Amino acid sequence: MKPIITGAAAILLLMTTLIPKVSKSQSATLSEKPNIILIFMDDMGYGDLDAYGGIGYTTPNIDKLAAEGMRFTNFYAAQPICSASRAAILTGCYPNRIGFSGALGPHSRIGISGKEVTIAGMLKKIGYATGIIGKWHLGDAKKFLPLQHGFDYYFGLPYSNDMWPVNYDGQPIKPADQAWGRKHTKPPLPLIEGNEVIRHITTLKDQSMLTTWYTEKAVQFINRHKTQPFFLYMAQSMVHVPIAVSDKFKGKSKQGLFGDVMMEIDWSVGQIMKTLKAGGLDKNTLVIFTSDNGPWLTFGNHAGSTGGLREGKATTWEGGQREPAIFRWPGIVPPGTVCNQLSCTIDILPTLAAITGAPLPPHKIDGINILPLLKDESRASPRDHLFFYFRKNSLEAVREGPWKLVLPHPYNSYEDELPGRDGFPGKMHPDSTGLALYDLRRDPGERYDVKDQHPEIIENMQHLVEAARADLGDDLTGRPGKNRRPPGHLTPGAP
Numbered sequence: 001m002k003p004i005i006t007g008a009a010a011i012l013l014l015m016t017t018l019i020p021k022v023s024k025s026q027s028a029t030l031s032e033k034p035n036i037i038l039i040f041m042d043d044m045g046y047g048d049l050d051a052y053g054g055i056g057y058t059t060p061n062i063d064k065l066a067a068e069g070m071r072f073t074n075f076y077a078a079q080p081i082c083s084a085s086r087a088a089i090l091t092g093c094y095p096n097r098i099g100f101s102g103a104l105g106p107h108s109r110i111g112i113s114g115k116e117v118t119i120a121g122m123l124k125k126i127g128y129a130t131g132i133i134g135k136w137h138l139g140d141a142k143k144f145l146p147l148q149h150g151f152d153y154y155f156g157l158p159y160s161n162d163m164w165p166v167n168y169d170g171q172p173i174k175p176a177d178q179a180w181g182r183k184h185t186k187p188p189l190p191l192i193e194g195n196e197v198i199r200h201i202t203t204l205k206d207q208s209m210l211t212t213w214y215t216e217k218a219v220q221f222i223n224r225h226k227t228q229p230f231f232l233y234m235a236q237s238m239v240h241v242p243i244a245v246s247d248k249f250k251g252k253s254k255q256g257l258f259g260d261v262m263m264e265i266d267w268s269v270g271q272i273m274k275t276l277k278a279g280g281l282d283k284n285t286l287v288i289f290t291s292d293n294g295p296w297l298t299f300g301n302h303a304g305s306t307g308g309l310r311e312g313k314a315t316t317w318e319g320g321q322r323e324p325a326i327f328r329w330p331g332i333v334p335p336g337t338v339c340n341q342l343s344c345t346i347d348i349l350p351t352l353a354a355i356t357g358a359p360l361p362p363h364k365i366d367g368i369n370i371l372p373l374l375k376d377e378s379r380a381s382p383r384d385h386l387f388f389y390f391r392k393n394s395l396e397a398v399r400e401g402p403w404k405l406v407l408p409h410p411y412n413s414y415e416d417e418l419p420g421r422d423g424f425p426g427k428m429h430p431d432s433t434g435l436a437l438y439d440l441r442r443d444p445g446e447r448y449d450v451k452d453q454h455p456e457i458i459e460n461m462q463h464l465v466e467a468a469r470a471d472l473g474d475d476l477t478g479r480p481g482k483n484r485r486p487p488g489h490l491t492p493g494a495p
Contacts, residue, residue, distance in 0.1 A: 035285040042240040045295035047307025056255030061270035069328030080320030085292040092349030092367035099487030111139015113488040117361035121150025129225040134235035164189035170204040208244035215268040286329040300419030316388040395474040402441035
């Protein structure tokens, strides 16, 4: 970890030099419970922020978070797809440990189990007000919705914004239309407040208001809870397709609609930060900004950027899971710092437990407390490895230090395929890989397999692989695992 001196956006460097360093005598104490805001993007890639190399639009408010906090460069989503990734960030578990995989559709018969402890449930026990605004995607039946899993307030969509009976051109879909995801079978897209549907999202014009509506509700939630600690999970629906932007940002970027949407997301962050400052809350609020998985590259100019990493969403290559991550907490997180240590979304729950004094869940979790990294403690390296699972329960890779051992597995590839345009998808093709070893320090794009040069590294990492297979199992090798828990299930006839 080191101060930012080169490589980030110019605004980041400038703002870093203007922010005074905080001495230990001036630092806030961990005995004062902070407010916590977790902003979770959808399908945003490693290269989609100004501070991570995004071009053609600006994200000054998000860049300011980085200038006033810590920017992570080796931070991962737990899986490269929606529901699984969201189950992981809220429970601190690999999603396959708790029975989650893929992206749940409308009327799913499974969802998050009532036996799992979410961040919201953990913090609610120690007096936090808890709210989620945006995309849930852990089951749309009432028993699976947020109010039954630790949240006091919910406003948003129960699943992805493309799970609706509307074609890529924004027109109502016909049964004869060919579209991914069997769109003609989907019900109208519900917008929920509490446990009740308050309206349906039926047009792209409706979709263009989601970021604004979410932001307005976030501001209201913050203002309602000025006098008690709160946890706000701000789960944006964008930049998942179909992307849409309100009139106030339409045509504002040099990157077309995608750039406009990113600028509106940045505006949303700015509104939240202004509200915190106006309420005197900004100095005692931990703000975390990251994303659920990499960009859905097949959608071309409506998709984001991996920043040069290999492949994208729905693959365990780096482009599918390595994400921007920014942590801002004045007095604790030193401003203008970069963390290069290995970290993951599953580490957020135990870190928040350490910060707030909340009890950890009684069952096994996989996250690790990374508070030493946030405090920029020298030589801190709490996480030494990470497993890359996908599909139902397939162990596809493991990372240890700079090394990533890729295990033989099939996948769908974006490479050598022309992406789609203007909301329509392009093609992908089936591909596969054998055993491979990559040195991510020298080769973050995973282009040069060095297994023949480092047999001793592979031998050592195979011990981690076998431990994971014994614990969590592995469909690719027929291992069931000993410590997986089932998801929640609907009983027959339940709504």
